[in-house]
Amino acid sequence: MKLHELFEQFDNFDLIKDKFLELYPDQKDNIIGHEAAFYEIKNISKKSYLPNEDNMSIYVKQTEDDFGSEEEKETYVHVSGYVPNDEECVWWAIEFKPWAEWLNYPIWEENFKEFSKEELICHILWKMTFNGYSEEQVNEKREELDASVKEIDDAIENGTIDQITIPAEEFFKQIEEMGKKDE
DSSP states (O other), X not given: OBHHHHHHTOOSTHHHHHXXXXXXXXXXXXXXXXXXXXXXXXXXXXXGOOOOTTOOEEEEEEEEOOSSOTTTOOEEEEEEEEEEOSSOEEEEOOTTSOHHHHTTSBBOTTHHHHSXXXXXXXXXXXXXXXXXXXXXXXXXXXXHXXXXXXXXXXXXXXXXXXXXXXXXXXXXXHHHHHHHXXX
């Protein structure tokens, strides 16, 4: 099933709102943004869908973070793209991909065994809105990221990288000091 087919099964946001807030209770204050994104995505015309030239699929997996002690580990749902190939399965961050491209991605079949369709659309919508509640906001974030990468690449090429970065030791020291202020 492609993502657009999943969206077609939910006529309005009210059908998933309760499940969304159950899965993402910290998003209560942002629910209007998620709802607006849901309708923006549903209103993308099929003629506007972008081709899936990378053979990308959507993969949703419940996973455990690998940070901290055993007591601090948290379980969360990871949404990513994957492109299977002969040697290995490559996972991709797809949150900056155009929504019209997402809609053309198939959802990995195994996901329907682990999650309901309602849960899948909620997890995928959350990932799609991670960088903004409209495609315009996501594009702005992508452009900011691209500009930062270009700035770093240019600084490396020009030998001025030390003017825009700090040594890792200094960074970690600053983080540690920030943590002490919070205590």
